[in-house]
Amino acid sequence: xxxxxxxxxxxxxxxxxxxxxxxxxxxxxxxxxxxxxxxxxxxxxxxxxxxxxxxxxxxxxxxxxxxxxxxxxxxxxxxxxxxxxxxxxxxxxxxxxxxxxxxxxxxxxxxxxxxxxxxxxxxxxxxxxxxxxxxxxxxxxxxxxxxxxxxxxxxxxxxxxxxxxxxxxxxxxxxxxxxxxxxxxxxxxxxxxxxxxxxxxxxxxxxxxxxxxxxxxxxxxxxxxxxxxxxxxxxxxxxxxxxxxxxxxxxxxxxxxxxxxxxxxxxxxxxxxxxxxxxxxxxxxxxxxxxxxxxxxxxxxxxxxxxxxxxxxxxxxxxxxxxxxxxxxxxxxxxxxxxxxxxxxxxxxxxxxxxxxxxxxxxxxxxxxxxxxxxxxxxxxxxxxxxxxxxxxxxxxxxxxxxxxxxxxxxxxxxxxxxxxxxxxxxxxxxxxxxxxxxxxxxxxxxxxxxxxxxxxxxxxxxxxxxxxxxxxxxxxxxxxxxxxxxxxxxxxxxxxxxxxxxxxxxxxxxxxxxxxxxxxxxxxxxxxxxxxxxxxxxxxxxxxxxxxxxxxxxxxxxxxxxxxxxxxxxxxxxxxxxxxxxxxxxxxxxxxxxxxxxxxxxxxxxxxxxxxxxxxxxxxxxxxxxxxxxxxxxxxxxxxxxxxxxxxxxxxxxxxxxxxxxxxxxxxxxxxxxxxxxxxxxxxxxxxxxxxxxxxxxxxxxxxxxxxxxxxxxxxxxxxxxxxxxxxxxxxxxxxxxxxxxxxxxxxxxxxxxxxxxxxxxxxxxxxxxxxxxxxxxxxxxxxxxxxxxxxxxxxxxxxxxxxxxxxxxxxxxxxxxxxxxxxxxxxxxxxxxxxxxxxxxxxxxxxxxxxxxxxxxxxxxxxxxxxxxxxxxxxxxxxxxxxxxxxxxxxxx
Numbered sequence: 009x010x011x012x013x014x015x016x017x018x019x020x021x022x023x024x025x026x027x028x029x030x031x032x033x034x035x036x037x038x039x040x041x042x043x044x045x046x047x048x049x050x051x052x053x054x055x056x057x058x059x060x061x062x063x064x065x066x067x068x069x070x071x072x073x074x075x076x077x078x079x080x081x082x083x084x085x086x087x088x089x090x091x092x093x094x095x096x097x098x099x100x101x102x103x104x105x106x107x108x109x110x111x112x113x114x115x116x117x118x119x120x121x122x123x124x125x126x127x128x129x130x131x132x133x134x135x136x137x138x139x140x141x142x143x144x145x146x147x148x149x150x151x152x153x154x155x156x157x158x159x160x161x162x163x164x165x166x167x168x169x170x171x172x173x174x175x176x177x178x179x180x181x182x183x184x185x186x187x188x189x190x191x192x193x194x195x196x197x198x199x200x201x202x203x204x205x206x207x208x209x210x211x212x213x214x215x216x217x218x219x220x221x222x223x224x225x226x227x228x229x230x231x232x233x234x235x236x237x238x239x240x241x242x243x244x245x246x247x248x249x250x251x252x253x254x255x256x257x258x259x260x261x262x263x264x265x266x267x268x269x270x271x272x273x274x275x276x277x278x279x280x281x282x283x284x285x286x287x288x289x290x291x292x293x294x295x296x297x298x299x300x301x302x303x304x305x306x307x308x309x310x311x312x313x314x315x316x317x318x319x320x321x322x323x324x325x326x327x328x329x330x331x332x333x334x335x336x337x338x339x340x341x342x343x344x345x346x347x348x349x350x351x352x353x354x355x356x357x358x359x360x361x362x363x364x365x366x367x368x369x370x371x372x373x374x375x376x377x378x379x380x381x382x383x384x385x386x387x388x389x390x391x392x393x394x395x396x397x398x399x400x401x402x403x404x405x406x407x408x409x410x411x412x413x414x415x416x417x418x419x420x421x422x423x424x425x426x427x428x429x430x431x432x433x434x435x436x437x438x439x440x441x442x443x444x445x446x447x448x449x450x451x452x453x454x455x456x457x458x459x460x461x462x463x464x465x466x467x468x469x470x471x472x473x474x475x476x477x478x479x480x481x482x483x484x485x486x487x488x489x490x491x492x493x494x495x496x497x498x499x500x501x502x503x504x505x506x507x508x509x510x511x512x513x514x515x516x517x518x519x520x521x522x523x524x525x526x527x528x529x530x531x532x533x534x535x536x537x538x539x540x541x542x543x544x545x546x547x548x549x550x551x552x553x554x555x556x557x558x559x560x561x562x563x564x565x566x567x568x569x570x571x572x573x574x575x576x577x578x579x580x581x582x583x584x585x586x587x588x589x590x591x592x593x594x595x596x597x598x599x600x601x602x603x604x605x606x607x608x609x610x611x612x613x614x615x616x617x618x619x620x621x622x623x624x625x626x627x628x629x630x631x632x633x634x635x636x637x638x639x640x641x642x643x644x645x646x647x648x649x650x651x652x653x654x655x656x657x658x659x660x661x662x663x664x665x666x667x668x669x670x671x672x673x674x675x676x677x678x679x680x681x682x683x684x685x686x687x688x689x690x691x692x693x694x695x696x697x698x699x700x701x702x703x704x705x706x707x708x709x710x711x712x713x714x715x716x717x718x719x720x721x722x723x724x725x726x727x728x729x730x731x732x733x734x735x736x737x738x739x740x741x742x743x744x745x746x747x748x749x750x751x752x753x754x755x756x757x758x759x760x761x762x763x764x765x766x767x768x769x770x771x772x773x774x775x776x777x778x779x780x781x782x783x784x785x786x787x788x789x790x791x792x793x794x795x796x797x798x799x800x801x802x803x804x805x806x807x808x809x810x811x812x813x814x815x816x817x818x819x820x821x822x823x824x825x826x827x828x829x830x831x832x833x834x835x836x837x838x839x840x841x842x843x844x845x846x847x848x849x850x851x852x853x854x855x856x857x858x859x860x861x862x863x864x865x866x867x868x869x870x871x872x873x874x875x876x877x878x879x880x881x882x883x884x885x886x887x888x889x890x891x892x893x894x895x896x897x898x899x900x901x902x903x
Contacts, residue, residue, distance in 0.1 A: 028050065029054070031181060032047045054180045064226060064230065067220075068170060068177075071219065072167060074215070075212050075215045075216055076166045076212070078215050079166055079209070079211040079215070080166065083148060084149050084150075085150055086152050086153075144203070146204060147201070147204075158200070165196070166209075168188075169189070172184055172188055172189070172237075173233045173234065176236075177229070177230075177233060182236040185237055185240060186236065186240055189236075189240040189241050190246060192241060202241075202242075205241065206238065206242065209237055209241070210234075210238070212234065213235075216230050246265040249265065251263065251414045262415055274408065275294075276405070277291040277295075278405070279329075279405075280403060288320050291326070292320075293305060294405045295333065298330075298405055299333045299334065299406075300338070300339065301432060312332075315329055325403065326404065327391060327402045327403075331387055331388065334360060335383070335384050342432075343432060347432075347436060349375060349378050350371075350438035350440075351435075351436060352378060353386065356374075356383075357374075357390070360396065360406055361406065362399070362406045363410075363424065364423055364440060365444075367419075371440060374389060374390075410424070410428050423440050426439060427439070494669040495671070495675055496519075497519045497670050498515025498516065498519030499519070519666075520666045522666055523552045523664040524552075524662055525585050526662065552578075552585065552664060553575055556664050557570075559618065560592040560593055560618055561597065562618070569597045574591045575588075584661040584662055585659075585661065586659070586661050586662075589619070589650065593646045594646050603615070603642050608634065612633045612645070616649065618665070619646070619655070620654060620665065620668075621665050621668040621669070622668050622669040623669065633648070730865065733861070733864075734860050735776075735783050741777075748773060750862045751783070751786060754816060755817075760795075768795060769790070769793070772790070783861065783862060784857070787848055788845060791816070800812050800813075800816070807828065807832070809835060810822060810828055810831045810832060810835065811892065811893060813847055814827075817844065817847045818852065819856075820866055821877040821878040821893055822877075831843060831846070865882055880893050
């Protein structure tokens with residue numbers, strides 16, 4: 009197998025099914041405009057009916073089993089189809105015909121009316137399904153002959169039909185029905201009967217409509233979605249869309265119609281004589297968007313008026329208009345002069361053919377054209393090509409032929425996605441020419457999934473190994489020399505690169521503990537423990553079993569996941585350790601861990617390390633495992649590894665596999681880190697400094713001015729500009745007024761004038777001026793006032809109240825989550841007043857502000873761990889930004 013260049017695997021957003029909102033916005037976005045009045049009205053109508061659609065879907069979902077069972081009763085005979093539903097039906101009262109005699113559900117809306125069961129309902133159904141409603145060739149299906157498995161599948165399919173209909177109702181677009189139902193006719197015909205399915209769907213439609221008899225509009229809506237299902241089901245499977253491939257070196261590709269139907273439609277514009285003036289302008293704007301990648305009329309007020317008038321009057325065709333746009337000075341300035349010729353060719357393919365370059369031969373042909381004749385000849389060659397005529401003709405504006413429009417090829421996949429998704433100024437380096445050059449130079453031994461992956465720890469098979477690593481298109485080198493990166497888990501002299509005969513030698517005390525089970529009969533006193541069934545210091549078979557679980561699964565599994573039968577057989581000597589390892593690896597738990605959820609490359613790497621104790625050596629070894637996985641699957645891979653000569657030489661029949669080789673990154677991860685020293689119980693004894701060195705070491709090198717200078721380093725000028733207001737003399741009315749105004753600014757974040765608050769704080773101001781209370785008690789009174797309650801408590805949640813409280817009364821942001829939790833308990837259990845008294849009465853407040861100092865913004869004046877949070881808290885306006893600063897703290901251990 010030879011690996012060549014890869015087109016890459018860029019991140020592509022999954023194609024979702026259309027909804028009214030997505031379709032409206034996508035169309036406006038493609039045309040670079042705001043939604044029109046008609047589109048907005050359509051969107052408004054859809055949103056207004058959203059609650060009603062949800063209620064309709066809820067009614068159908070709640071009664072889905074009844075609807076499906078009634079449909080099944082119409083096409084199955086000889087038993088009760090209810091027994092084959094996906095889940096057990098709720099306890100309901102049924103009559104002989106299987107009809108429900110209870111009201112299934114009523115919402116709070118008047119138009120939901122449950123159809124009543126019983127005899128008359130059965131008569132109504134018999135007459136309503138008679139005549140032309142039954143398709144020709146319909147024959148009831150006998151349940152006993154059909155089989156239980158087929159019955160379950162048929163009822164499941166009917167449930168899926170109803171489920172997709174509810175999806176479409178909520179989305180407001182029947183696209184999901186068209187995509188999922190189209191083409192099922194041939195499949196169901198081979199498994200069941202098309203006529204029976206049509207009868208069942210019509211019965212489901214009749215039952216579903218019966219729930220909404222009081223509202224004809226709802227009935228019509230429900231009926232319309234069932235009609236879409238019937239129409240798409242009866243229609244034959246549509247043929248695939250064939251991509252036109254005029255070049256001889258390219259083969260035709262086919263795109264299934266379901267993929268084409270699932271995409272958001274891309275509008276196509278054509279200049280025709282009968283169009284109005286407004287419609288012609290839209291066509292011209294589409295041409296500008298395609299050729300210049302932007303609407304130059306709207307964005308830059310540019311336009312080529314002479315060409316516009318000619319194409320509007322029919323003097324030139326749209327094809328000629330596109331040609332002259334490509335030859336214009338504006339196009340040359342934007343897409344020719346600032347790029348190399350290779351990139352110019354790539355952009356020209358996007359602008360005039362709506363796709364990327366398909367092959368190196370195609371690139372070489374057009375590169376020679378632009379090299380010899382310039383941009384004018386390149387534009388002529390593209391516009392006059394047969395491909396342009398087949399796709400666009402004389403009247404149609406070129407469009408991007410990307411995902412869902414036509415079938416895409418693999419070799420230029422990543423480069424074409426980038427060409428469509430990124431504007432030209434952001435991608436100036438040629439992509440296709442470098443990609444195609446790699447196809448001519450085979451890369452015989454490179455990693456499967458690109459340069460973002462390497463053979464080192466845990467990244468070997470991951471497509472996206474880390475969130476911060478961008479996957480690249482070019483594969484990463486990986487060859488036989490990779491084994492030299494690996495570190496022998498044991499004595500280096502037994503490394504198999506230099507001494508292959510030493511595979512079976514145990515690593516001894518330098519490597520991992522080896523568990524080996526001997527199947528020899530005991531000859532000594534078992535109770536006394538004179539004989540051991542396990543070598544290398546282990547004394548019981550249970551130790552071997554535990555080691556096997558740890559090696560194969562990487563951890564001890566739950567009690568219910570253990571293979572009890574295999575353990576008993578191993579203890580009795582009926583199977584060897586190799587067979588026990590095989591059964592562990594073939595278990596459902598192991599398959600779910602290391603196969604089902606992973607890509608093949610990553611799964612092979614994981615399983616290889618678990619069973620053989622080392623990473624793979626290179627692409628050649630991986631290729632052999634790929635072939636086994638493709639031909640024999642998961643169990644074939646397990647058998648191939650356990651039956652391999654390497655497993656037999658290293659572990660044999662009775663040794664539990666162990667890790668033989670480590671990667672450098674894995675070894676570094678297992679080393680001691682500062683945070684793990686205490687946890688591991690390692691005691692670090694500091695070396696004692698000799699006495700003569702200690703006596704010769706000078707002390708007190710830094711003077712007081714030097715220390716003050718170093719303390720001030722890294723602190724802004726705001727430290728020197730902080731004004732502290734302290735009340736020293738109540739007789740000085742000017743100073744007293746400044747202290748009170750400073751208190752208002754600190755607590756309420758603004759000046760509080762008397763005419764704003766009236767007489768609310770008059771008593772507090774008088775008591776402070778008379779010396780009856782201190783500044784600290786004045787601050788408590790302000791915090792417990794009605795104004796503070798209204799401004800900073802009522803509008804916010806408790807976390808924001810705590811954040812604002814620490815800002816106002818302690819001059820900082822909250823320290824950590826523990827402080828927030830403590831204040832939250834006080835605030836939730838005792839209220840705002842107790843919360844403020846707890847902060848103002850705290851030792852921190854007494855130490856920093858005391859009795860007579862107004863709280864101020866502290867943490868610009870001295871370093872603190874939450875300095876960024878305090879800065880962010882003080883630099884925002886509370887009324888304009890009510891977001892939280894506190895969640896930036898990461899919870900520590902034990903929180």
